[in-house]
Ligand code: ADP
């Protein structure tokens with residue numbers, strides 16, 4: 001038997017942690033004692049350790065069943081880091097070839113392997129079952145166990161077969177772990193895994209550092225998001241969109257507004273996807289726009305905000321996704337944009353699925369909508385959904401608590417609701433009860449002959465919105481309950497019956513109004529991303545034409561990213577044009593008119609709704625650094641001295657100067673060039689650029705040969721661009 005102190009020592013020795021987090025120690029002890037164990041712990045709570053440590057202390061091999069094939073390798077690597085023996089952890093999934101599997105089996109039989117990760121579909125393979133039958137199993141761990149339940153947000157049919165397979169392989173204690181803890185899902189998991197007797201360890205799901213806010217989603221959403229990001233510079237953030245298309249569109253729009261965002265979704269080629277994910281993890285970019293495919297197992301501790309562009313399909317999903325903010329306990333802002341139009345869209349998507357699945361999907365959606373529309377404490381609602389009572393009056397960290405709505409007395413209203421629920425024998429859902437209250441003769445009401453009830457029409461004095469609020473808040477307060485087994489029919493609790501006999505004050509807040517948001521802007525023409533390919537190629541043609549006429553290379557006029565941005569945000573005046581990256585006042589004046597004209601005509605002909613609100617990026621954006629560099633060059637300060645005085649590398653200074661001249665500001669650096677370069681050298685490079693069709697420094701280096709340095713080429717190119725383009 002392992003004593004308490006020993007466990008702490010083992011923790012330190014194997015994992016280097018000083019103490020256990022939350023319930024970890026009790027959980028581990030329970031498993032070591034050979035008992036079935038059920039763990040409900042929020043994301044980031046440290047579930048893995050609950051089976052990793054025991055595996056090292058117990059005889060035999062622990063089997064971890066996990067659906068995340070993509071993450072198995074990471075988990076195995078992490079485990080190997082804690083050990084000298086590579087064989088200590090392995091995985092078996094469909095990505096392994098025969099010889100790799102043989103190696104795994106050899107290590108297991110040699111007793112080296114303490115932890116074996118398997119995907120459920122590999123576990124069910126006969127050859128694997130046969131093999132494992134001869135292995136000493138220390139325990140089975142089912143990670144992400146909510147996948148068992150149709151009521152989870154991530155149902156996997158193969159998970160249903162885990163119990164029978166385990167029985168075939170051989171008996172050992174079982175530990176199931178999940179971060180999804182609605183009572184319904186919890187019950188499903190325990191029943192299906194045959195572990196109703198298991199000891200349950202449930203951590204609080206309250207994440208007090210997370211700030212929850214729901215905002216109305218209007219046509220201004222992109223602008224709102226841009227503003228939010230700009231107000232939170234240098235912070236890491238995730239923006240979730242429902243569709244891949246939206247992900248790409250939004251990422252483009254952010255880029256066009258000077259936000260260096262990356263996109264991530266399952267439809268991208270895997271190398272781009274990995275690069276983008278790594279850029280986010282390595283902080284080469286602050287913002288990632290993603291579908292919910294992004295984030296499973298991502299362990300970035302300092303994500304400061306999570307924005308939901310679209311309403312999540314379930315509160316489980318919402319909790320998981322928002323849970324990726326503030327894992328280190330620091331700031332974590334969770335902002336959701338909501339319109340109930342999105343609900344209708346989502347319901348439409350579900351058509352075509354089996355009816356039962358649709359029904360479940362709808363219920364989950366309704367819960368999310370109720371959450372979004374409520375003006376009660378978000379934390380309290382969320383925790384209530386996960387079966388946890390949050391009793392503080394004001395959490396101080398959600399929009400509704402920070403801006404409380406006035407409460408109104410709803411004693412009478414609640415009595416009316418309770419009577420109606422009882423009148424229909426507690427056999428109907430919220431929608432139906434509201435139909436009864438409002439006296440709507442729907443076909444369903446008629447079929448049940450409910451028009452004759454006294455309750456029918458008893459609530460005609462109030463709108464359905466009010467009744468919704470009363471019912472939801474009565475659920476939270478415990479006067480009503482929902483029968484989850486039966487798609488959410490409403491029941492009256494004992495407290496509700498008492499209330500009816502002896503009514504007390506019952507104050508509610510009116511729901512927030514999300515119905516009057518504007519029509520969403522129609523999707524702009526062309527392609528799956530925000531760039532308008534037709535306009536883009538027209539702009540390129542115009543640039544070619546001008547370049548011939550003015551005898552300057554095309555890139556001197558506008559560079560490709562500038563044209564892309566124009567084909568994304570459709571500037572039609574010189575002012576708007578200056579919001580385009582790489583376009584300053586000088587350039588806009590010199591070349592802009594024709595481009596604006598072209599864009600204007602294109603928009604009119606194709607009836608394009610220009611996102612003119614996107615003019616968040618302003619000219620004042622020219623950073624202080626750039627302005628002071630321009631001033632120093634005007635005073636003829638040597639460039640290397642400027643770099644020193646600004647505390648930047650010479651190359652970085654050249655980056656800045658290039659950006660300045662490329663966006664159309666004229667700079668005269670002759671004083672510096674004449675000092676450091678001989679005249680022939682300078683002219684050679686200058687002439688090269690006059691002839692060349694590209695401004696690439698690499699190509700210039702190739703062409704000019706090793707007598708010329710990169711810095712020289714860049715310096716002369718600055719002179720050239722400045723004189724030719726400006
Ligand atoms: P979950 O699976 O519950 O989302 P993980 O098992 O991935 O969480 O753990 C989250 C993070 O917490 C990991 O970085 C892990 O190393 C860390 N962690 C786990 N247990 C401890 C502990 N006792 N002390 C410090 N850090 C821990």
Ligand code: MG
Pocket residue numbers: 047048143
């Ligand atoms: Mg985990």
Ligand code: ZN
Pocket residue numbers: 376377378379380394395396397398399400401402
């Ligand atoms: Zn609150």
